[in-house]
Amino acid sequence: MSDSPAAPAAFGTAVEIASAVKAGERSALGVLEEHLGRIGAHESSVHAFNAVIEDEARSRAMEIDDAIASGAEVGALAGVPVAIKDNMCTRGVPTTCSSRILDGWKPPYDATVVTRLREAGAIVVGKTNLDEFAMGSSTENSAFGPTHNPWDLTRVPGGSSGGSAAAVAAGFSPISLGSDTGGSIRQPASLCGVVGVKPTYGAVSRYGLIAFGSSLDQIGPFTTDVHDAAVIMDTIGGHDPLDSTSATDGHGSLESVLSDGVDGLRVGLITEMTGGAIDGIAPDVLARVRAAAEALAAAGATVGEVSVPSSVYGLSAYYMVAPAEASSNLARFDGVRYGLRVDGSNTAAMHTATRTEGFGDEVKRRIMLGTYALSAGYRDAYYGSAQKVRTLIIEDFDRAYADFDVLLSPASPTTAFEMGAKTADPLAMYLNDVCTIPSNLSGQPAMSVPFGTGDDGLPIGVQVLAPLMGEPVMFRVAAALEAAQRLEDGESR
Amino acid sequence: MSDTTTGRREPTLPDGWELVCGLEVHVELSTATKLFCGCPNEFGAEPNTNVCPTCLGLPGSLPVMNGAAVTSAMRLGRALDCRVQPSVMARKNYFYPDMPKDFQTSQYDQPTNEDGHLDLPDGTTIRVERAHIEEDTGKSTHVGGDGRITSAEYSLIDYNRAGVPLLEIVSHPDIRTAEEAKAYVAELRGIVLALDVSDARMEEGSMRVDANVSVRPVGSDELRTRCEIKNINSLSSLGRAIVHEANRHVDLWTTGERPLQETRHWDEEAGRTRSGRSKEDAEDYRYFPEPDLTPLQPSEVDLEAVDASIPELPAQTRARLADVAGVTPPEVGLIVDRGQASFALDAIDSGADAGRVLVHLTNNLADGVGEMSSSAFAGLVAMEVGGELSSTQTKEVLADMVATGRDAPVVAAEKGFEAMDTSELEGLLDGLIADHPGEWERFSTGDEGDAKKMAGFFTGQIMKATRGQADGKVVAQLLNSRK
Ligand SMILES: [Zn+2]
Numbered sequence: 013m014s015d016s017p018a019a020p021a022a023f024g025t026a027v028e029i030a031s032a033v034k035a036g037e038r039s040a041l042g043v044l045e046e047h048l049g050r051i052g053a054h055e056s057s058v059h060a061f062n063a064v065i066e067d068e069a070r071s072r073a074m075e076i077d078d079a080i081a082s083g084a085e086v087g088a089l090a091g092v093p094v095a096i097k098d099n100m101c102t103r104g105v106p107t108t109c110s111s112r113i114l115d116g117w118k119p120p121y122d123a124t125v126v127t128r129l130r131e132a133g134a135i136v137v138g139k140t141n142l143d144e145f146a147m148g149s150s151t152e153n154s155a156f157g158p159t160h161n162p163w164d165l166t167r168v169p170g171g172s173s174g175g176s177a178a179a180v181a182a183g184f185s186p187i188s189l190g191s192d193t194g195g196s197i198r199q200p201a202s203l204c205g206v207v208g209v210k211p212t213y214g215a216v217s218r219y220g221l222i223a224f225g226s227s228l229d230q231i232g233p234f235t236t237d238v239h240d241a242a243v244i245m246d247t248i249g250g251h252d253p254l255d256s257t258s259a260t261d262g263h264g265s266l267e268s269v270l271s272d273g274v275d276g277l278r279v280g281l282i283t284e285m286t287g288g289a290i291d292g293i294a295p296d297v298l299a300r301v302r303a304a305a306e307a308l309a310a311a312g313a314t315v316g317e318v319s320v321p322s323s324v325y326g327l328s329a330y331y332m333v334a335p336a337e338a339s340s341n342l343a344r345f346d347g348v349r350y351g352l353r354v355d356g357s358n359t360a361a362m363h364t365a366t367r368t369e370g371f372g373d374e375v376k377r378r379i380m381l382g383t384y385a386l387s388a389g390y391r392d393a394y395y396g397s398a399q400k401v402r403t404l405i406i407e408d409f410d411r412a413y414a415d416f417d418v419l420l421s422p423a424s425p426t427t428a429f430e431m432g433a434k435t436a437d438p439l440a441m442y443l444n445d446v447c448t449i450p451s452n453l454s455g456q457p458a459m460s461v462p463f464g465t466g467d468d469g470l471p472i473g474v475q476v477l478a479p480l481m482g483e484p485v486m487f488r489v490a491a492a493l494e495a496a497q498r499l500e501d502g503e504s505r
Numbered sequence: 506m507s508d509t510t511t512g513r514r515e516p517t518l519p520d521g522w523e524l525v526c527g528l529e530v531h532v533e534l535s536t537a538t539k540l541f542c543g544c545p546n547e548f549g550a551e552p553n554t555n556v557c558p559t560c561l562g563l564p565g566s567l568p569v570m571n572g573a574a575v576t577s578a579m580r581l582g583r584a585l586d587c588r589v590q591p592s593v594m595a596r597k598n599y600f601y602p603d604m605p606k607d608f609q610t611s612q613y614d615q616p617t618n619e620d621g622h623l624d625l626p627d628g629t630t631i632r633v634e635r636a637h638i639e640e641d642t643g644k645s646t647h648v649g650g651d652g653r654i655t656s657a658e659y660s661l662i663d664y665n666r667a668g669v670p671l672l673e674i675v676s677h678p679d680i681r682t683a684e685e686a687k688a689y690v691a692e693l694r695g696i697v698l699a700l701d702v703s704d705a706r707m708e709e710g711s712m713r714v715d716a717n718v719s720v721r722p723v724g725s726d727e728l729r730t731r732c733e734i735k736n737i738n739s740l741s742s743l744g745r746a747i748v749h750e751a752n753r754h755v756d757l758w759t760t761g762e763r764p765l766q767e768t769r770h771w772d773e774e775a776g777r778t779r780s781g782r783s784k785e786d787a788e789d790y791r792y793f794p795e796p797d798l799t800p801l802q803p804s805e806v807d808l809e810a811v812d813a814s815i816p817e818l819p820a821q822t823r824a825r826l827a828d829v830a831g832v833t834p835p836e837v838g839l840i841v842d843r844g845q846a847s848f849a850l851d852a853i854d855s856g857a858d859a860g861r862v863l864v865h866l867t868n869n870l871a872d873g874v875g876e877m878s879s880s881a882f883a884g885l886v887a888m889e890v891g892g893e894l895s896s897t898q899t900k901e902v903l904a905d906m907v908a909t910g911r912d913a914p915v916v917a918a919e920k921g922f923e924a925m926d927t928s929e930l931e932g933l934l935d936g937l938i939a940d941h942p943g944e945w946e947r948f949s950t951g952d953e954g955d956a957k958k959m960a961g962f963f964t965g966q967i968m969k970a971t972r973g974q975a976d977g978k979v980v981a982q983l984l985n986s987r988k
Contacts, residue, residue, distance in 0.1 A: 100566040114564070121558050123565060222564040227796035255567050256798050337796060340598050343607035344562050348662070359660075363600055386598070386791035395793060 018162040020206060021236040022183025023047060025093045027243055029186060030133070033080065033091035037178045040076040040091030044069055044135060047093045051137070051184045059159050060179040062098045062108055064138035066465055069093070069209055072135045087132030088145035088243060092426035094283060095179040095188035098139035098144055100231065101220040103127055105136075109222050110154035113370030114351040116136075123220020124255070125231050125248040132247045137185055141191045144372045146196055147225045147343065148172050149444035152435055160431070161204060162471055164294045165429035168457040170200030170444070173234070177204040180234045187244055188234045194330050195423075195448025197232045198460040202423035202473025205462045206234050207490070210448070212481050213455035216245075218254030223341040225334035228452040238461065238490045242266035245483065249337035263481040274492045275312030277485065285321045285447045289325055292443055294426045298467035301422050304463050304474040307496035308420075308489065312456030320411045320420065326450040327442060328404070332385045332398035333453070339382030343371065356358045377438065402453045409454050409479070418475040418489050421447045423460035427470035447475060457483050461490045463497050517682045517748055522866030523723045524751045524776035525731070526686055527634075527678035527717055530693055531671050532703045533641065533711040534577045540640045541610070542671035548709060562605030562667035567797050574670035575617070575801055577702040579639045579811045581672060582618030584696050585633050586816055591802045592617040594638075594795040599788045602660065603642040605667050611639035613792045617801065620764060623676070624820060625688045626835050632677040642806075643667040672702075678728065683744040683751075690714055695842055714743055718750040720758065727757075728940035729754075730763060734778055746771040750778050757879045764788050779983065822846045830859040840866045843873075851879035857886035869903055876910030877903075885913035887898065895976045898922045908948070922974065928985055930975060937966050938987075949988050960984055 019381035023029065023046045032038040045083050051064055076091050096102060099109045101119035108114045126136065143153040151174025157468040159174040162182040169178040173190030177200035180188050190197040192210035201208025209232040216231045223229060233244035245266050252258045276296040284290050286301055309315045347366030356362035371379070385394035412419060424444060434441040451458040457480075460473035474493060478486035517524050520653055539546050542559035577667040582589045597612035616637035619752050644663040650656025674693065678688045693721040694712060697705045705712040719731035737743050754764050769778040803811075817825070822841045823834040826849055830837065840849055845866050852858045866874075867885070874882070885906065894917060905916045917923075938945045941962075948959035964980050 101563075107564070109564075117564070119558075119563065119565065121563075121565075139589065219567050220565040223797075254569060256569050257796075303894060335794060340596050340791070340793070341610050343598060344564070344605065346602075346607055348561070348602045349561065349605065359602055360600070383791065386793055388789045388791075389795070391791070 016163050016165065017058055017182045019050070019183035021186055022050055024186065025184045026089060026235065026240040029092050030090050035074070035087060036080060038074040038091070039139035040080075040135065041070065042136070044073040044093055047183070047185055048138060050182065050465060054162075054182055055184065056417060057160060057165055058162055058178050059183050059251065060140055060182060060184055061095070061138040062105060062110060062141050062156055062177045063173070064227055065105055068105070069135050072130075072501045074236065076133055082437050083157065087134075088247060088414055090127065090133030091331060092134045092187065093137045093185040094134045095138055095176055095185040096136055097138045097142055097173050097176045097188070097190045098420075099142060099191060099224075100126060100189065100287060101222070102136060102139065103473065105139065107139065107222070108156075109145045110142045110156055111370065111372070111375070111404075112155045112352055113345045113366070113371075115291025117350045119220070119450065121220065121472070123231075124217035124252045126220065126493070128248050130188075133249075134187075134431055138179075140173070140179055140188060143172035143196075144177055144375050145222070145338070146172040146191055146193055147192075147338070147374050147378055149195070149199055149441050150431070150434065151175060151178075151200070153372055154370060155450045158431060160471075161427060161428045163205060164428065166430060167470070168203065168431050170203035170424065172196040172200075173208075174200050177197045177201055177208065178235050178241045179208045180204070180236060181349075181359070181498055183472055185238055185445060186236060188229055188324055189244075189248070191221055191224075191229055191231050192233055192448075193228045193334060194452050197234065198423045198458060198473065198475060199444055201234055201460040201472065202462075202475075203428040204234075206467075207238055207461055207494075208232065208234050208461065209241050209245060209459040210451060210457060211249065212259070212457045213452075214257050215262060215457070215481065216249050217255040217258050219252055219254040222336070224453075225337040226341060227337060228330075228334055230452075238487060238494045239267070241272055241459070241490070242487055249273070259270075259481070261481070263483045266483055269488055270491045271485045272488050274308055274489055275314065276356060277308075277313040277418065277489065278416045279305060279308050279313045279315045279489065280318035280419045281315065282323065282419050283317050283419045284321070284323050284413075285288045285421035286317075288319070289321075290446055292425045292446070293422055294466065296313075297422045297424070299470055300464050300466070300472045301420060301474055304493055304496075305420055308492055311492045315487075316416065318407070320405070320408045320412055320450065322401060322408045325401045326405060326453055327399040327446050329401035329453060330449045330478065331381065331442065332394050333402065335378040335382030336385045336395050337382065338396075339379045339386065342371075343374070351472065354488075359465060374438070405450050406454045409450070409456060413479040417478075417483070417485050421475045421477065421498075422449060423473040423475040427466040427468055427472060451477055457486055459486060459490055461493045463493055464500065514815035517684075518720060518751055518755055521723055521902045522720050522751075522755050523725075524681050524683070524722055524747065526680040526718045526747060526751075527679065527730060528676045528689060528713040529687060529717070529733075530674045530676075530690065531582075531713040531715075532697055534574050534670040534672060535701075535703050535711075536571055536573045536670055539668040540574050540638070542666055544668070546669050548711070552661070552665060555665045556667070558607065561664055561666075561686055562607075568610060568971075570798055570801070571670060574638060575803075576811065576819040577670075577700070578617045578636065578672055579803060580700050580814060581674070581697065581702060582621065583811055583815055584637050584700055585618065585674070585955050587618035587621030587633060589618055589803065589808060590887065591615070591666060592637075593800045594798045594889050595792050596767070596795050598791040601642065602662060602666070603645050605664060606642065609941050610795050610798070611673075612637035615800075618884065621687060623692055625685060626820070626823065626838050627688070627691055629685060629688075631679045631685070631689050632679050634675045636672055639673055641669040649865070672764055678719070678731075683747040685886060686716065686747055687740050687744050689964060690743060691842060693820065698844065699818050699822075710964060713737075716743065716750070717749055718747055718754070718756040720751050720766075729758075730766050732764060732766065732778070733768045733988055734771055735768060735781065736772075738773065742771060742773055744878055745776060749776065753778070764879060764988060768817055826850060829853055830863055832863065833860075837863065843871070845870065845874065848874055848879050848882075852883045852886065855880045855883035856882035858890045861886045861890060863879040865903065869900060870907070873907070875907035878910065881906055881910070881912050886969050888913055888917065892976045892979050893917070894922055895974065896974060925982065927979065930980065934968055934983060936965070936986065937963060948984070
């Protein structure tokens with residue numbers, strides 16, 4: 013892959029950059045220019061961004077440098093470039109959800125996560141591409157064209173946060189933020205060989221995240237290593253009074269638990285996702301998940317198998333709940349107040365013309381699906397049943413966590429697939445999220461940790477799942493996997 | 506207005522027919538801020554100035570529940586004797602330009618308050634089905650055409666009202682006359698004002714009433730097709746709209762037709778309802794629990810605090826005032842409705858004659874007591890009852906006191922309303938008897954009719970001579986004593 017643009021942490025990890033910038037060894041502006049240089053060289057082939065905001069980023073970097081020069085306090089992420097998925101509001105910077113319907117709209121406010129990153133000294137370099145309104149698993153459903161996988165430009169980066177995953181894999185920024193409704197962080201993280209975290213529902217504020225499935229959406233980081241992921245989580249997490257679903261009792265610092273090891277932890281392989289009831293998991297992926305279990309056992313954990321029987325219904329339940337909520341969340345894009353307006357002879361005709369032109373096919377498909385699932389006479393059978401499946405999944409996970417501290421599964425059934433391979437078959441595309449969706453339905457945390465490559469030489473991620481607010485134990489396991497992989501690679505960083 | 510408090514029944518429908526009416530009353534809560542954001546909740550600001558990402562429904566914004574609105578809702582629930590319970594906000598989905606999110610966040614199958622009742626002053630009980638929390642919409646002005654959205658050239662939308670907290674109080678169809686409907690709304694308004702949760706002004710739209718109207722033959726317990734009447738802007742309109750609509754239904758049923766279930770709009774000028782949206786093409790609102798808000802779970806402590814905060818309600822106030830004044834509760838209804846009960850009680854407590862207090866408050870103080878204190882008012886009533894002021898003088902002094910807040914003796918003295926000396930009147934009468942001996946003879950010895958006529962003659966002469974300053978009662982006493 014030497015000719016690919018993949019170069020994670022091309023100019024160091026976030027922790028390394030912040031440390032050097034704070035120590036005066038590197039300037040924030042210098043770090044920024046290095047990254048902008050890579051973006052200039054490779055963005056045309058990767059297309060990770062909907063917008064790169066060079067000028068704003070440069071003035072911000074100079075502010076950081078001035079602050080450091082004057083001896084002022086700077087945050088944990090001083091001078092660290094960050095890319096933000098383009099469904100999170102950035103004040104004065106167009107936020108598109110990769111949809112034509114938001115044409116021209118500039119939010120008058122920052123999402124809470126953006127505010128917290130800025131306060132920590134991070135520098136927003138751009139807004140990354142996604143499947144329109146985060147609906148998709150390949151970042152091919154973007155009104156602005158697809159993103160390519162930096163490891164192999166003929167392959168997809170996964171989705172829907174494909175732009176954010178690709179930006180980190182390509183070394184455009186050491187860290188980025190994505191959102192995960194059914195796997196939209198973990199699956200692209202797996203396909204792009206980076207760390208991706210879906211936090212506990214409520215651990216990170218959703219204020220300013222343009223909603224897809226409100227009861228499922230969570231914001232989380234993409235990073236090149238587990239340490240950076242812990243630092244980002246510590247920065248963006250915690251209670252936000254602007255989000256009523258934001259938890260008041262968090263899980264505490266993650267950076268501080270990374271070296272705690274896994275000795276004595278009980279690790280359960282989810283039967284259904286490791287050769288059991290769920291079809292379509294590639295053998296090379298399965299092999300890496302088993303290798304991960306062995307590595308953890310070698311590090312002192314006890315490993316077993318555990319069944320989460322209702323997880324097989326996750327996909328079906330998800331495709332009721334998420335579209336139902338989306339059909340309501342996306343109603344406001346009606347041409348009245350912001351974004352695209354296509355005129356019509358009356359208000360209803362204007363709504364129809366605007367939404368017909370503004371939304372892509374996948375978004376329309378899900379709005380129709382969700383509208384149907386909620387309609388009178390069908391709601392109990394569809395939306396109601398799906399909510400019951402959710403309860404079953406939570407109960408099954410609870411049973412599993414009675415015997416295990418964390419669970420393991422693949423993050424994605426396969427490595428990155430060819431672009432266009434699944435665009436004509438929505439169901440095949442939906443199956444990409446079969447291993448990740450149950451965690452969104454249960455609200456529990458899960459993350460993808462790079463753990464080697466497949467037969468095609470492309471990255472494979474192992475998914476670590478934990479109970480509600482179980483991020484500390486999840487990160488300990490992730491750190492152990494990362495250490496084992498480095499040992500395997502003969503690396504020593 | 507007085508009939509709304511006495512609950513006096515007037516014939517609403519032809520013989521043999523009975524009205525079946527339920528009311529949906531929306532009350533805008535007068536919280537400092539809106540239901541889901543920190544924007545001021547105020548009436549009459551410049552358009553689109555009290556707005557933020559949340560109440561504009563901007564992408565990415567989220568609601569945060571206003572605890573004060575929930576408390577107000579629970580207080581009204583308790584005052585209506587509802588079951589106050591854990592509740593869930595839901596989304597009611599439909600497209601409407603005034604509604605920034607194109608869904609309304611409201612309570613649906615788990616409202617804060619259920620199964621209460623409201624007792625009218627005449628003792629009739631109207632069951633309350635529910636009283637739930639929801640958000641208000643913005644307000645459109647349609648420009649061009651006939652002013653309606655269908656023909657307008659363009660529309661301007663003011664989102665200041667979007668997200669203002671509302672309580673919707675839904676009654677069972679227990680109302681049988683238009684007067685009962687008016688009494689129900691008046692009583693509900695009284696309770697809302699006593700709780701101080703809203704200014705409840707129908708004219709400003711902070712209290713809005715929709716009436717569900719149907720009719721049936723007397724003696725039947727069926728529920729026939731109903732129509733929902735909207736655009737009712739006052740209590741008197743409410744009565745007229747119900748009478749009109751119910752009679753329209755009777756006409757349809759008696760000519761072999763039947764009403765369509767639909768929404769109809771009250772046309773105040775034409776005095777009739779007009780067809781609006783038919784329920785056949787009614788929207789499917791696709792309700793589902795609002796995922797951005799957590800369920801509301803009032804604790805025992807919350808409920809105890811709510812109970813402790815319920816003030817005396819109008820029915821109790823009426824009973825207390827009526828008891829003190831020695832009249833029936835309906836007779837003090839108007840005074841209680843106007844919020845003058847404590848003033849009346851204070852005046853009576855200061856020693857004023859209860860009957861005169863009620864008369865003045867009911868007839869002469871409809872616009873309020875102004876600057877006048879209850880003790881000053883008591884002083885005035887004492888002067889009136891003691892004969893120091895005639896009733897005409899009392900009214901004049903009263904008006905001054907309302908405007909200036911001064912004491913009755915000061916005002917009376919300034920106006921020259923000195924209590925007339927009886928000797929002065931006696932002298933006056935002596936002169937009149939000398940000038941009109943025949944008339945005096947008829948007064949003294951004539952039959953009852955003659956005596957009455959002549960009493961009027963002499964009283965009139967005395968009043969003329971004193972330019973109305975003499976007290977009628979004192980003059981009558983004087984005449985009789987000299988008979
Ligand atoms: Zn607001």
